[in-house]
Structure formats: structure tokens, C-alpha cells
Amino acid sequence: MSIDKVVNSAPRAIEVLGGDLTESSLKRYLNGIPGVDAVGLEARAADLGTRSIKTTSKAWALDTIISLIDLTTLEGADTPGKVRSLVAKGLTPDAGDPSCPRVAAVCVYGDMVPYAVEALGAFHGDGIEGGINVAAVATAFPSGRASLAVKLADTADAVAAGADEIDMVIDRGAFLSGRYGLVFDEIVAVKEACRRADGTFAHLKVILETGELNTYDNVRRASWLAILAGADFIKTSTGKVAPAATLPVTVLMLEVVRDWYRLTGEKIGVKPAGGIRTSKDAIKYAVAIAETAGEEWLQPQLFRFGASSLLNDVLLQRQKLATGHYSGADYVTID
Amino acid sequence: MSFLEYAAAPESTALLNLQSEYGLFIDGEFVAGSDPTFSTISPATEKHIATIATASAGDVDAAVAAARRAYEKSWSTLSGRERGKYLFRIARLVQERARELAVAESLDNGKPIKESRDVDVPLVAAWFFYYAGWADKLDYAGLGASPRALGVAAQVIPWNFPLLMLAWKIAPALAAGNTVVLKPAETTPLTALLFAEIVQQAGLPAGVVNIVTGAGETGRALVDHPDVNKVAFTGSTAVGREIARSVAGTSKRLTLELGGKGANIVFDDAPIDQAVEGIVRGIFFNQGHVCCAGSRLLVQENIHDEVVERLKTRLQTLRVGDPLDKNTDVGAINSAEQLQRIRQLSDIGEAEGAERWSPACDLPTEGFWFAPTIFTNVSTSSRIARDEIFGPVLSVLTFRTPAEAVAKANNTPYGLSAGIWSDKGSKILAVADKLRAGVIWANTFNQFDPASPFGGYKESGYGREGGKQGLAAYLQAAAAAPAVSATAATAAPAVSATVTKEVAR
Numbered sequence: 001m002s003i004d005k006v007v008n009s010a011p012r013a014i015e016v017l018g019g020d021l022t023e024s025s026l027k028r029y030l031n032g033i034p035g036v037d038a039v040g041l042e043a044r045a046a047d048l049g050t051r052s053i054k055t056t057s058k059a060w061a062l063d064t065i066i067s068l069i070d071l072t073t074l075e076g077a078d079t080p081g082k083v084r085s086l087v088a089k090g091l092t093p094d095a096g097d098p099s100c101p102r103v104a105a106v107c108v109y110g111d112m113v114p115y116a117v118e119a120l121g122a123f124h125g126d127g128i129e130g131g132i133n134v135a136a137v138a139t140a141f142p143s144g145r146a147s148l149a150v151k152l153a154d155t156a157d158a159v160a161a162g163a164d165e166i167d168m169v170i171d172r173g174a175f176l177s178g179r180y181g182l183v184f185d186e187i188v189a190v191k192e193a194c195r196r197a198d199g200t201f202a203h204l205k206v207i208l209e210t211g212e213l214n215t216y217d218n219v220r221r222a223s224w225l226a227i228l229a230g231a232d233f234i235k236t237s238t239g240k241v242a243p244a245a246t247l248p249v250t251v252l253m254l255e256v257v258r259d260w261y262r263l264t265g266e267k268i269g270v271k272p273a274g275g276i277r278t279s280k281d282a283i284k285y286a287v288a289i290a291e292t293a294g295e296e297w298l299q300p301q302l303f304r305f306g307a308s309s310l311l312n313d314v315l316l317q318r319q320k321l322a323t324g325h326y327s328g329a330d331y332v333t334i335d
Numbered sequence: 336m337s338f339l340e341y342a343a344a345p346e347s348t349a350l351l352n353l354q355s356e357y358g359l360f361i362d363g364e365f366v367a368g369s370d371p372t373f374s375t376i377s378p379a380t381e382k383h384i385a386t387i388a389t390a391s392a393g394d395v396d397a398a399v400a401a402a403r404r405a406y407e408k409s410w411s412t413l414s415g416r417e418r419g420k421y422l423f424r425i426a427r428l429v430q431e432r433a434r435e436l437a438v439a440e441s442l443d444n445g446k447p448i449k450e451s452r453d454v455d456v457p458l459v460a461a462w463f464f465y466y467a468g469w470a471d472k473l474d475y476a477g478l479g480a481s482p483r484a485l486g487v488a489a490q491v492i493p494w495n496f497p498l499l500m501l502a503w504k505i506a507p508a509l510a511a512g513n514t515v516v517l518k519p520a521e522t523t524p525l526t527a528l529l530f531a532e533i534v535q536q537a538g539l540p541a542g543v544v545n546i547v548t549g550a551g552e553t554g555r556a557l558v559d560h561p562d563v564n565k566v567a568f569t570g571s572t573a574v575g576r577e578i579a580r581s582v583a584g585t586s587k588r589l590t591l592e593l594g595g596k597g598a599n600i601v602f603d604d605a606p607i608d609q610a611v612e613g614i615v616r617g618i619f620f621n622q623g624h625v626c627c628a629g630s631r632l633l634v635q636e637n638i639h640d641e642v643v644e645r646l647k648t649r650l651q652t653l654r655v656g657d658p659l660d661k662n663t664d665v666g667a668i669n670s671a672e673q674l675q676r677i678r679q680l681s682d683i684g685e686a687e688g689a690e691r692w693s694p695a696c697d698l699p700t701e702g703f704w705f706a707p708t709i710f711t712n713v714s715t716s717s718r719i720a721r722d723e724i725f726g727p728v729l730s731v732l733t734f735r736t737p738a739e740a741v742a743k744a745n746n747t748p749y750g751l752s753a754g755i756w757s758d759k760g761s762k763i764l765a766v767a768d769k770l771r772a773g774v775i776w777a778n779t780f781n782q783f784d785p786a787s788p789f790g791g792y793k794e795s796g797y798g799r800e801g802g803k804q805g806l807a808a809y810l811q812a813a814a815a816a817p818a819v820s821a822t823a824a825t826a827a828p829a830v831s832a833t834v835t836k837e838v839a840r
Contacts, residue, residue: 035758037778040609050449052344052661060338255608290339291652298338 244274273306
């Protein structure tokens with residue numbers, strides 16, 4: 001672990017682990033975190049999933065869910081036209097209801113950032129009322145199999161093009177082989193690459209790819225590792241690996257950010273991505289957020305859904321609440 | 336608005352088709368009771384639900400006689416396979432009427448609908464399915480070839496899991512070939528009476544299942560009846576003692592499922608978030624009205640503060656209120672009497688110097704309610720660490736070593752349940768080996784399965800319910816005396832000796 005390089009850029013780790021930040025001190029710390037009982041965690045998640053969210057609570061939850069969506073297109077076939085269409089959908093989710101909230105961000109590949117920024121025009125950025133952020137996946141997404149130099153260039157490129165948020169992937173190979181220091185250093189370096197010319201930073205979401213980490217103990221350690229290295233958000237998955245986001249994994253990551261808040265008073269965001277397609281599922285996540293981390297996490301600064309098809313299902317449910325009857329797929333727009 | 340104040344999501348009571356008045360279920364029919372009727376109320380609102388008959392000694396006599404006739408004429412002449420068919424039919428009918436039974440249970444008992452819907456009623460069906468499968472396989476119950484039924488079983492059950500306790504009692508008894516007379520608790524007779532309807536629907540031969548309602552007097556008349564061969568009781572240790580005394584010296588077989596003061600042991604290497612969930616499930620499940628509740632939390636001293644802090648945070652999300660709301664976690668206390676006892680013991684805990692804490696929660700003004708409560712700074716000699724409170728009250732104690740945890744866990748007159756929380760498998764096995772409790776859960780709590788025997792050590796009772804062991808309580812080896820009328824049978828000294836010995840402990 002290259003101590004000299006990271007010392008200045010990893011203030012959280014130094015604060016929590018002390019000054020002598022080494023691979024072994026990091027490993028000792030992560031291995032000392034209490035374990036996760038898989039059966040118990042899954043039972044807890046299932047229990048949260050039985051909450052019955054009706055009427056006014058449901059209406060509030062649906063609107064909130066829309067405002068937490070990172071509307072995503074991550075295909076090899078993406079084009080400027082597809083991205084413009086996605087942006088338009090994010091700005092006007094329901095063509096028949098101008099009161100419908102906007103999504104939090106659009107999430108695209110790095111080379112699509114300029115088109116997203118252009119399409120958003122005056123609606124770009126979260127500093128403004130009703131603004132939408134541009135999130136870019138980077139660091140050789142989804143596998144992360146590239147040299148650090150390539151990953152950093154990938155990141156810097158997207159930031160320079162106007163990305164407000166960077167969704168990076170960790171090196172799962174390094175993590176699984178126990179090289180925590182390498183994973184840590186990469187996150188620290190990518191965070192540094194998120195620095196804009198004016199000294200501000202693009203928000204960093206760290207994708208753990210929980211489907212490849214495989215065990216809940218690994219997910220918990222990786223979550224702590226990412227936060228210690230400077231993540232603003234911890235994110236479950238790329239959406240390219242099954243299983244993607246699950247409720248138990250998200251509950252676990254919410255427990256980590258809750259514990260981090262207890263320890264330091266600092267709030268970290270959580271983003272489940274991939275596989276959340278229905279309002280019913282998304283409401284289960286909303287319940288899990290409120291009852292695990294707390295209601296204040298139900299805001300775009302602290303929680304996002306990485307999703308594409310979820311939005312339309314939420315819109316159908318929203319229309320149903322307003323009119324009392326179900327419409328159909330042709331009453332919501334495709335992007 | 337606050338999202339966490341979830342909008343009301345009440346389960347509809349529309350599908351309940353209750354009678355305004357229920358009689359006794361004797362010989363396949365509902366008949367009027369001879370003693371004055373009583374009212375069963377909803378503990379959440381104190382509102383009247385239905386008028387219930389009281390069985391006099393004469394009514395109990397009629398019920399036992401019906402059970403005896405059914406045993407001799409129909410039930411004992413059926414093959415195990417045929418008995419199994421009836422039990423499967425009951426199990427399916429329970430599933431078909433699951434929602435109705437769940438609503439009735441929550442209404443009458445006060446437990447949250449999510450528990451009656453997701454725990455009680457599914458387990459009731461599971462119990463009947465499980466023992467239905469055993470009915471034609473009794474040769475493999477461990478009592479040799481062709482074991483025999485005992486005859487008529489007198490069964491008295493408590494109010495905490497009214498329908499589930501009924502299933503625990505009736506399913507193995509019928510599978511083994513006995514007929515039964517069951518008395519549900521005075522405060523929760525409703526689902527037993529709905530079950531009587533299911534018995535009718537299933538076409539069970541008349542008299543195989545008889546339900547007599549009433550209070551302690553009815554129970555006493557049933558237990559003391561000279562023509563019952565078997566007494567099975569679940570309830571308080573005090574009543575259990577009385578029953579053991581009355582049964583001693585007769586040929587009646589006896590199983591007792593009594594009180595508990597379960598230790599939930601949390602080691603410093605426990606999966607902490609799941610342990611907190613387990614503590615909550617251990618003591619606040621069913622308002623703590625659970626004989627095997629984890630009412631004593633033994634937490635390793637070095638993590639005491641952290642566990643208590645996390646527990647308090649978690650308790651703030653518990654929703655106390657209308658049992659029929661699908662989001663309610665903690666319902667109403669079953670009766671004014673029980674509420675009084677919980678209050679009294681909690682006040683004693685405070686007076687003895689323990690620190691009392693409850694989350695802020697608005698309790699309804701009508702009905703019987705008690706906020707989830709934690710006592711810290713509890714010493715082993717405190718009454719709240721010794722007496723069974725049978726309510727949502729947790730006593731937190733500490734230990735330093737595994738040996739001390741075992742010593743403190745076993746230091747109780749009871750011995751029904753215990754829990755161990757640790758990520759280290761070898762430690763779990765070593766500690767479990769030394770705990771004197773009938774059920775020990777590792778990294779979980781309050782889980783039940785019909786295949787797993789359940790029962791206690793010491794003052795928690797004797798005999799096992801569930802599993803193959805649960806069948807043995809309703810069977811005798813083929814060589815034993817034929818099950819004739821209990822009055823004519825000679826006393827079985829071995830059984831009474833066991834009873835006396837256990838009671839003397």
C-alpha cells in the first residue's frame with residue numbers, strides 16, 4: 001500500500017484507524033467488524049418487505065421514489081439520440097401530469113456525458129430547483145479490468161465533460177484475494193480524479209458488485225472499505241452481473257451507513273442498482289431505508305435507485321392512485 | 336409528513352362470520368352450557384365480541400363421555416391411514432380459512448395480525464400436516480410395533496397462542512388415535528370455536544374432538560375427571576403444580592408445558608445487527624406472552640453499552656397499536672389481569688434499582704396496553720430477573736466469560752428455552768451443551784417447527800410436544816394394558832413416580 005500517496009487524501013481512514021495506515025492495519029480493522037448472519041439478515045429484509053404501504057403513504061412514497069431514480073442507459077448500442085430521449089423522459093416522466101417530480105439523475109457511459117449535459121441545458125445540476133444531475137460510469141465499467149492509469153483517465157474525462165457524479169467499480173479480484181490496500185488506493189486515486197478545475201469534486205459512488213463479492217461479510221467489509229477511502233455513496237451493482245441489487249444486501253449497506261453516521265456524524269449515500277423493476281419492490285426499499293438508516297436518507301443526496309424500467313411502473317401506480325383505475329403500458333412513455 | 340407514520344392499513348373483518356353466541360362443542364354439535372355465560376372481549380378495545388358458554392361439571396362429564404364413545408366406537412377402529420386423511424383435511428381447511436382465523440385470533444387475543452397471519456395460522460396448518468403424515472407410521476414412533484393410543488385426552492391450553500396451542504395438543508393426540516376434550520383459555524375461546532366448525536366441515540366422527548369453554552373451574556373438572564387417560568396442560572407453573580398433584584396416584588398420563596425465564600446470551604463476537612433483531616423477536620414477539628421468551632438478556636460486558644444503544648434505536652421503530660393493522664409490531668396485552676401483573680412486576684423492578692426505559696409511543700386509551708420496556712442495571716437477584724413477567728419487558732444482565740454465561744443462564748427454577756449469539760460455531764456447541772433448557776436457539780430466537788420437539792426442564796414442565804417425541808406423549812407400547820376406561824385401569828406406578836419426583840425438585 002502506498003502510504004505516502006494516500007495519507008493526505010484519505011482523511012476518514014486516518015481519523016478512524018489512526019495515522020499508521022497500512023495494508024495490515026486496514027485488514028485488521030475490516031476483519032474486526034462484527035459478522036453478518038445471513039439467515040437473520042434475510043429474515044429481517046423479508047420482514048421489512050411485509051409492511052403495508054397504503055393511500056397517502058403510498059402516494060408520498062411513489063413521488064419520492066421517482067425523485068430518487070438515477071434513470072439509466074448503459075448499453076453498447078447507446079447513441080446521442082437515445083441519451084437525449086432518456087434526458088427528456090427524466091425531465092418529464094409523465095407527459096400527462098406536469099406535477100410529477102423529476103428523476104434525480106441520468107446515468108450514462110462516459111462518452112455520452114456531453115450529450116446528456118447538452119440535452120439537459122438549463123436543467124443540468126442539482127444546485128437548481130428541479131435540476132437533474134449527470135452520472136457517468138467510469139473506471140473500465142463494468143468489469144474494472146484495466147490499469148489504474150486508464151481508470152483515472154476514464155474518470156477525469158467524464159468529469160471534464162461535465163459529469164456531476166462518477167459511478168466507479170472496485171477491483172473485485174483484488175478484494176477477493178485479500179489485497180484491500182490496492183482496492184483502497186484505487187478508490188482514493190479515483191476520488192482525486194473527480195476533482196474539477198475549480199477544486200470541487202464530482203460525487204463519487206463506489207460500486208461493490210455485491211453479486212461477485214458473494215457473501216454478506218464481504219459486502220459489509222467492502223462497504224466500510226469504500227467509505228474509509230472516501231466514497232460519497234456505496235452502490236450495490238453494475239446491473240451487468242446477477243444477482244444485482246437485493247433487499248438484504250441493501251439493508252446491510254444501510255446498516256453500514258447508519259453505523260458510520262453513529263461513529264462520525266457523517267452521512268453516506270446508498271444506491272441499489274439493477275433488478276428493481278416494480279413499485280412494490282421500490283416501496284420495500286423505501287421502508288428499509290426509513291426503518292434502518294432513518295427517514296432523512298429518503299432524499300437524492302443520500303439514496304438513489306439505479307434503474308431503467310422502474311420509472312414507468314411507478315408512473316402506472318401513480319396514475320392508478322390518482323384516477324382509481326389501472327391504465328396500461330401505452331399510457332406511459334418509453335424513452 | 337413523516338413516511339414512518341405509515342397510513343392505516345387495517346385488515347378487514349368483513350370475512351368474519353361470527354355467531355353472537357357460542358355453545359359448547361360436544362359430540363359433534365354445539366350445545367348450550369349449564370353454567371352462566373361469559374363475554375369474550377377484544378383486549379385492544381375492551382369491546383364485546385361474542386357470548387360464550389360455561390361448561391359445568393356435568394357438561395364436562397358429557398364431553399368426556401362423548402369422547403369415550405367416539406374412541407371406542409369410531410376413532411380407535413379406524414386405520415392410521417384413515418385418521419391421517421381426516422387430519423390432512425383439517426390442515427387444508429385451516430389453510431383455506433387462514434385469513435379468517437388470523438383475523439379472529441388477533442381480534443380475540445390482541446396479537447398483531449402480521450403474527451397471526453404469518454406465524455400462528457401457518458404453523459397450525461403445518462402441525463396438522465405433520466402429524467397427519469405420522470398417523471399411519473406409528474410403528475416408527477420409537478415405541479415398538481403397533482403402539483396403542485391412550486384413550487381420552489383432557490387438554491387445557493393458554494391464551495397466548497390460542498389456536499396454535501390447540502393444534503399442538505389436538506394434532507398429535509388424534510394422529511395417535513386418541514379422542515380429546517379441550518378447554519381453551521377463558522379470555523381466548525374464539526378460534527377454538529371456529530376450529531370446532533372446521534371439525535364439522537371436515538366430517539370428523541362425532542365426539543372425536545370436543546371443546547368445552549369456561550374458566551378455571553371447568554378446567555379443574557376436566558383434569559379431575561376420572562374417565563380421562565391423559566392430561567396435557569400448557570400454562571402457568573402454579574396451575575401445573577396443582578394439576579400434577581391432582582393427577583398423582585391415578586393412571587392418567589401427564590405432560591406439562593409451563594413457564595420460563597429464557598436466557599438470550601449475546602457474546603462479543605455475535606453478528607450484532609441480527610442479535611439485536613433476535614433480542615427483539617425473543618421478548619417483544621407476541622407482546623412477550625411467550626413461555627419460551629428470551630426475557631433475560633445476558634450480554635457480554637464489553638459490548639453491553641453498544642448492544643443496549645442499538646436495541647433502543649431499534650425499539651423506536653416498533654409500532655405499538657391496533658392488532659388488526661398490518662403494520663403493527665406489538666399488539667395489546669391479553670387481559671386487564673395480565674396487564675396488572677406486568678405493571679406490578681415492572682414497578683418492583685424499578686423499586687429494586689433497575690433502570691427502566693421505553694421508547695416514546697402513544698398507547699391507545701381503550702384496551703390493555705404496555706409499552707415495550709427494557710430494564711438495565713438488573714442484578715441476578717432482582718425479581719424481574721427471576722419471575723416470569725409474561726409481557727414485553729426485558730431484563731438486561733451481563734457476563735464476562737462463557738462459564739459465567741452458562742452459570743447465570745441455568746440459575747433459574749425454569750428451563751424452557753435459551754438463545755446463543757456468536758459467529759463461532761464451536762462456542763455455540765460448547766455452550767449449548769451446558770445449558771439446561773429444552774429448546775436452544777443459535778443465532779435466532781422463537782422459531783418453531785412441528786418436527787422439532789419442544790418442552791422444558793425443571794419447573795418448566797415435562798414431556799415433549801412436537802416431532803416424534805410429541806407422539807410418545809399420546810401413545811403406549813403394545814404390551815401395556817389396553818386402554819380401557821381409566822376408572823377401571825390400575826394405577827401405573829412408574830408414571831406417578833415420575834410425577835412425584837419431578838414435582839419434588
